[in-house]
Amino acid sequence: MESKLTKIINAGFLVSPDLEIKEEHIEDFLKFLKTKDPKPIFVTNELYSEFLGSQKKELEIKYIVKRPVDRRSEVDTSVKLKKMYRQTNKKIDINDWLTYYLDRFERLSNLLRNRIELRNVVSISRILKMTGRQEVATIGMVKDIRKTFTGTHIVEIEDPTGQINLILKSEDVVKVADEIVLDEVIGVIGTKSKNVIYPTKILFPDVPDRPIKKSKDDVYAAFVSDTHVGSNMFLPKEFSMFVKWLNGKVGSEAQREVAKKVKYLFVIGDLVDGVGIYPGQEKELVIKDIYSQYEEFAKYFADIPEDIQIIVIPGNHDALRLAEPQHVLFEDIARPVYQINNITMASNPAVVNIHGIDGFPGFDILLYHGMSFDRLVSDVPFLRKFGYERADKIMEFLLRKRHLAPSHGSTLINPMARDFLVIDSPVDVFASGHIHYTKIGRYKNITTIGTGCFQKKTPFQEKLGHNPTPGRVPIFSLKENQTKVMRFL
């Protein structure tokens, strides 16, 4: 007790001689004393009780005990965080938006300049100074899109030097008119006449073709999201069935063989339903406390075999600020989840490399919860026609734009010097959740995985006419570079 009391005394407090305090609480208790207003002079057992009361939530958390695993093959695994957002506490001001958009413009225009057709681009100010009709190529950020009475699209683009209107007349560009969105960066080839450009081609940054990777090891990665633990619509039986399958306890012989080979499990946000996320949520919660929701989530995940590497990113229902990028789950709130040994926490979005071992480069997996999907589906005519059942179309669209939320307002953004939502690193798999509908696709050899959910249809989804696909889990074979969907409902 001597040294603990000395610590408190050295921090400038007087200590009651009968003070009884546990060794593991000393640092947190000191923090509590220093932040208390007014700052106490004399430290007593009453103050210590008050501290314990304030920490009750944390103390109530039951730590997760790992279960032993048997009957699993010995295969090495590897998880590397290649792109990961770390929080800064910098206050945002108006200049941050300017820097943010300039960074987006620079990086996406550099990607566009790699295209042969756009090697000789000129700035908008130079185009405006040209006289007569001339063939031009330029790159700009979309500032405005409007339609004339006759249905002709006029797209206004800008770069740091100026702005100019594009009049979409040629058949090739009219075809892509419905795909152009505000604030994206596009390449334009066309004829300049007077003060406008009549484009003959509009180019999106797009991803390059990617060789198909196949690992020599026969291993699988499973993708889940949107468990929404705490909601009265979470499906505990179905989720337990999935965990039992991972443990080789259910399924046909062949299915149990696959389960043994699952070495990676991605959890792409909305782990819990959260608290205060939407009006009236209280009535739809069976667990009304955020700490207990994560504790319940962790109970299921603690039963997952320890040789499966679990990678977790947050979503809009998790206990974090909504603005993207979102940093990892808070350790104090999601502590039981952190207690699980085989979990790696990543940000939303993140790029994670898995299975990069024995000379194999591994698979680069882009993880994004998918909050921008709602606005994209409602605002972009090209995506509206596919609706919520075609995550593959949304994800392909974003890969072509090389951005996870191209329009201002498609998601809440935290502006930083660098636009973290630009898709600028190579990707083999792009996985998202949020829209609760499983859909697998492939674009330029990139596998797109829309995960699904473990929450049944909510009254909100019913009202909007959404038909989620709960209980389905995409399983990606690293050896075959193929994805199949397992059903647990």
Ligand SMILES: [Fe+2]
């Ligand atoms: Fe969700």
Ligand SMILES: [Fe+2]
């Ligand atoms: Fe979500």
